[in-house]
Amino acid sequence: MVSAALSPDALLADLDPEQREVASRPLGAMCVLAGAGTGKTRAITHRLAYGVAAGELRADKVLALTFTARAAGEMRTRLRGLGLPTMQARTFHAAALRQLQYFWPRVVGGAPPQILSHKAPVVAEAASRVRLQLDRVGLRDAAAEIEWGKVNMLTADAYPASAARASRQVADLDATAMARLWRTYEEVKTERVAIDFEDVLLLMNGILAEREDVAREVHDQYRHFVVDEYQDVNTVQQELLHQWLGGRDDLCVVGDPAQTIYSFTGASPRHLLEFTKRHPGAAVVRLQRNYRSTPQIVTLANRVIGRGQEHVQLQAQSGDGPMPRLLTYPDDPAEAAGVAQEIKGLLGQGVPASQIAVLYRINAQSEPIEQALTDADIPFLVRGGERFFNRDEVRRALVLLRGAVRSDNPERPLPEVVGDALAGAGLTTVRPTGGAALERWQSLDALVQLSTDLSVEQPEARLRDFVTELDRRAGEQHPPTVQGVTLASLHAAKGLEWDAVVIIGCSDGMLPLSMAEGPDEIAEERRLAYVGVTRARRHLLLSYALARNPGGAPSRSRSRFLYGAAGAIDGVADQPVRPAAKDRPRKAGARAATRCRSCGEPLTVAAQRKIGRCAACPPTYDETLFERLRTWRSLAANGKPAYIVFTDATLIAIAQDMPADLDCLARISGVGERKLRMYGDAVLAVLDGDDPTEVAEKHSAATE
Template identity: 50%
Template sequence: MTGPLEDLDERQREAVTALRGPVVVLAGAGAGKTRVITHRIAHGVDTGTYSPGRVMAVTFTTKAAGEMRARLRALGVEGVSARTFHATALAQLNYFWPTLAGDAMPSIVDNKVRLLAHAADGVGLEPDTATLRDVASEIEWRKVTMRSIEEYARDRPQGVGGLDVERIVRLQRAYEDLKDQRRQIDFEDVLLACAGMIEAEPRVAATIHEQYRHFTVDEYQDVSPLQARLLELWLGDRRDLCVVGDASQTIYSFAGADPRFLLDFERRHAGARVIRLERNYRSTPAILDVANALMKDRPGALRLVSAAEESPDAAGEAFVPTVNAYDDERDEARAVAARIRARIAEGADPATIAVLYRAHAQSAELLRALADVGVPTTVLGGRRFFDVPEVRQAVMALRAAAVAPLTGTFVEAVRDVLRSLGLTDDPPPAGGAVRDAWEARAALLRLAEEAPEGTTLREFADELLRRARVHEEPTLRTVTLATLHAAKGLEWDHVHLIGLAEGLLPISYAQTFETIDEERRLTYVGITRAVRTLELSWSRGSRDRRPSRFLQEIGTRTVRAARAGGLGAPARSSGRPRSSSTASTPRR
């Protein structure tokens, strides 16, 4: 087990050893922010500055919180409260509510759209499901930005779907009334109720302030006004707050995220220490040239410097980002599929390749094209791995098999169970549910093959249940298709970023300076997912689209055509991406 100060660069060590007072860590993409957060907490515990039980580490997803806890365990630290904002608030409500109210806490609304539909019936409205989903999003935005219904009507007068603002207000009031009648609260109410409880009950505030003395917040650029307010209440008059974030990765403004809390941290917290992590441990210099050019002069932008060497191809030349143009989306998808197939034929693991895009609808052509060339895929953001019926069936079968004594090795026993459920030595054709089920079972077998020596079948089944609880999913040997939003926080050796055309990226409804800037940040997130190679593309389509303005900003100056049948030879470059005006002429 390594110590918390080992294997850190100068700036990371500075952040890890800054244990007291307000600290803001501006951490660029690939700069090792989770490592810094966990090593900082471990260093605080090792030096006696922190007691683990008095540390609150807050992040935004259950998966990220689980990873934080796992890394802390690896550093020998147990007992730190590493949770999401909602999980922390819910735990506090469950603890204090019975004492304050004399009864159990209200139940949580499990389906906001369904409840909205019932509320709409009660006030004589008949919106379709899509409109109800949009209204649900509006309710969420209203609450996390801490607006009343009246303030919402003033600030969002445009209406939603076929409903004008007056009917939306009526529907929101009916929704709140129905919740009260059913004694329910929704996801956002959890934060509101927790904040209200701390503000209204001095003894609750005193208990929380006594329990937690040191605070860390990950992805601070994504906090909403409501989360920022709750954090202030948790903090009280203490100053031991460390926030970590990157303004260039703010991509959830539509859901209430406000990067101003990160950008204004020094002003809000007198004497705050500012530490910049700009050394990128993920991408090659050429990829970072593209990312830096895109975000040049944007508020809070960091200038990333690569710690990696250029990634050479088989001929010893460095890959450079490329830009390719196509006649339509089908041609674009087929060319991307052909290049992926060729890369896999050269030895790349499909799991190291991703195709990223702005909207879910763009995946359809890609799925067809990749299936046509026999490349297995997984669409990120679909059903969670452990919710797949074949996986649940396999876990139950493994638990049942654990009762009987082993007749062979542990791995053989797992393989026998999975074969009884349909796993074959050779995969079925790519595309469709049969191949998806095969990939899931194969992933379970790989987990068994990677398990520590001496693992029993029962221990393996229990480990699968633990993984399911914390959303720790295995890696499938498939090419990943993902929206830019879903790709945040992940990385792949080889990234294809498609659809870089006006109307798609930036998306057509982004019309203001602020919304265009959000689209730029989304593009930046996509670019910085790439480790070794980055290929950008766009297509004219039936609407005769123009290339994205972002391509002009990153300086697409020279021409490189896509080779439909393979990877072709990389173009020499000073680091600027290369652009093609056609995909029909291969360059050898």
């Protein structure tokens, strides 16, 4: 439904001060740092509508860009509601593909090549040609690596050196083998007269760079750009945007560095954080008022992400709600059953199933939850599978609805007409109990619910109008709401929100994943946890299991991302304040362990015996404290190798055991009498919270 065009003043009336600043300055370069739930889509769509209403923008000269078809569809719906039905909002790929298809006959000649829907079959043929044995997972990883290389504008020849710098590793393939596979993949594509999605961006980049006539035409078509989720831009997309701009400054970018969770695909927040370097004089606006979540959830979100200069500290605007809760279970099956009962309780409180989500780090975690919800007779849908309008039952339903248009009885309510028509596609009055039958039924029921919504908004609407609405939604990939609890990975949940969210597997080794190594990867895992927390409007439950299987050793500990959440989560007690060294009780020092303190496996490596933990188990120490100790050690070494002061294993043991005094410190393996005399007081000072730089400087001054 298209609203009548609003006046400029009316478009600004309901915005908060920061949103109004975004909307009221439609020309020139602007960077909007928008925290989760702060109304960024509202701000940028009102900016575009205000620019048109004020006569500063032409709707047909604007291109709004985002990263998913769903987000683009939502933006088009918002713009249509503001009286801008013709303004374009597309993904980068959709916009580039449209241009490529238009210009290809002129620039290259003939029909454009076909687009590969999936890389895996072509990668498999390429692997066969170079005699590489790759299973299904290996083929998927190789395809993803080719994508990473292309979005970073690399070639197969340049891949090995770049992969080495980025520490990339694909299954059992070394960089040379991966480059050979990539080259052969390109040969297979050429033989098939096909291109992949990354080629669309690369080819359009090349055409714009080499053909001035094409560039002039594109620059005349699009004068103003808006890019949503700008923290997800990769190198090739940034270069294409640069080509589209053609040296102009009419660009508004919107993003949140704290929600950068696609670095593994080549996305980088540096384009957002360095925007003012490329566009000197650009306005910078920070949206901090969170309208989505309760103050209790916002407090936890700020604790999880921590304070960083680039992070937006959210300010809650909603009313109070229940405290987030941390639930601990003995094992994974108990966690799944417990979560199902918690969801049953939420349903009993009146929270609709469609407003509840269970989020997890990896897709493999969904299976026990699916079984537990099925056992509890709770409907659910797994997000991230086939698109709604591509499902067989939905395609069949659309054919039936189109056929029923001529026999539509205007005296009957629209939902009844739709329901009768969909009976032929399998819609029944009784909801199936589970499995594929339930998924099909939910899809058809969602169409009936959508017809009910349409009849409320437009009482005169009939079946022909409903079919038109479905066609529009299919084109925009804007599916109706399916009634059921949503199961989704944390990655798939980005951009969505629910009244109630349950995040399972909140244990070290799962969040963050045990394979995440180094500060950059851990930081991305933290951002992923932040994205999960900020999906919740009112209810937030966090859970983890102490062991994988019933009867297993309770070796798991809660996620390190929740260490600073004391007081913000019901179920996490305030962490005790450490007394000064002289006031702390004596604690037995650490002896070299023979078994892992987490899983109980024998320890055979000296460094592992020192810290009492095997390499497979997650850390059991405060990593922030460990980094502070490392900072102090680096300064104390005074240019010499840091291990001369203490090895990493010794620092880990110190961070793990938190010795209360010099006697306890002396019992830790690696701290001899000489090092105790030289560094003991300094180590205790760092443990007490003193600044490691100041501690090192005082130590240096005292020994001069």
